[in-house]
Amino acid sequence: MSGDRLKVGAGDTAIELRDLACMAGGRTVLAVERLRIAAGERVAIVGANGAGKSTLLRLFSGFATPAAGDVQVLGRRLPLHGAELRTLRAEVGQVLQGLHLVQRLTVLDNVLIGALARRPGWRGWLRWHRGGDIAEAEAALARVGLAALADARADTLSGGERQKVAIARLLMQRPRLILADEPTAALDPRAAAEVCALLAGAARGATLVTVLHNPALLPLLADRVIAIKAGRIDFDLPVAQVEPTTLAALYRQAPETMPAAMPA
Numbered sequence: 001m002s003g004d005r006l007k008v009g010a011g012d013t014a015i016e017l018r019d020l021a022c023m024a025g026g027r028t029v030l031a032v033e034r035l036r037i038a039a040g041e042r043v044a045i046v047g048a049n050g051a052g053k054s055t056l057l058r059l060f061s062g063f064a065t066p067a068a069g070d071v072q073v074l075g076r077r078l079p080l081h082g083a084e085l086r087t088l089r090a091e092v093g094q095v096l097q098g099l100h101l102v103q104r105l106t107v108l109d110n111v112l113i114g115a116l117a118r119r120p121g122w123r124g125w126l127r128w129h130r131g132g133d134i135a136e137a138e139a140a141l142a143r144v145g146l147a148a149l150a151d152a153r154a155d156t157l158s159g160g161e162r163q164k165v166a167i168a169r170l171l172m173q174r175p176r177l178i179l180a181d182e183p184t185a186a187l188d189p190r191a192a193a194e195v196c197a198l199l200a201g202a203a204r205g206a207t208l209v210t211v212l213h214n215p216a217l218l219p220l221l222a223d224r225v226i227a228i229k230a231g232r233i234d235f236d237l238p239v240a241q242v243e244p245t246t247l248a249a250l251y252r253q254a255p256e257t258m259p260a261a262m263p264a
Helices: 053-060 082-090 107-118 131-143 159-173 189-202 215-221 244-252
Strands: 013-024 027-038 042-046 068-073 076-078 092-095 177-181 207-211 224-229 232-238
Touching: 013 053, 013 207, 027 053, 027 207, 027 232, 042 053, 042 215, 053 177, 053 207, 082 092, 082 107, 092 159, 107 131, 107 159, 131 159, 159 189, 177 189, 189 207, 189 215, 224 244, 232 244
Parallel strands: 042 207, 042 224, 092 177, 177 207
Antiparallel strands: 013 027, 013 068, 068 076, 224 232
8 A cells, every 4th residue: 555654663674665666668677585674774785887777776765666666765655756756855864975965055954954954934944953953963964074164165075075075965865775875986095984984983873775786894884784686676685695796796797687687
């Protein structure tokens, strides 16, 4: 039943998929029989380009619509619409490759955007923020080491600084689920490690799902690794059991052609 609100408590499921199929251009691009991610887990999604990783993240945030199957995210069955979808997205924070900062706004204003979901109505859209919100945003910037850049425009920042602003915005949003799509792309190793540490800290008390390509970063952001190959789960292992040879084989194998539709 679309939009049903499920009861959620301690130790609950954050995400659950059953008999999922996602379609694009008349073809199945994602087919998952069963996947469960518990509340508070830290999970990395790995796989070659085009395997279906980003589609999976878009599904979790309600930006992709399943063609078949049962999808539950934060106690809600998808697809959702209208106010129910907005409520879900208020509880889902995202750190994307494209950064998605408002370039013409200051660093502080970008962080304050994280409070919009908790401040509905015209005050939020006019950026009429409460004094407490401003103090909280300044504290979030201090936590990621960018307090001195609060008044700088977002388009003057380096890549690493922009990702730190995105993490400060997460702290302001207080999401229950965080989706990060290659958050360290184009960063040097030192900046990547710093961003990972900040992201892991921001995810305390939340569920974290991260798409990663760099194996060295897996222990920093994940306790569990799910590999996607040609739209299907290839393996699902604790991070300690993921060997370099396992990952090398995943990326070395050419993606298989997905079927035109899920089998009946």
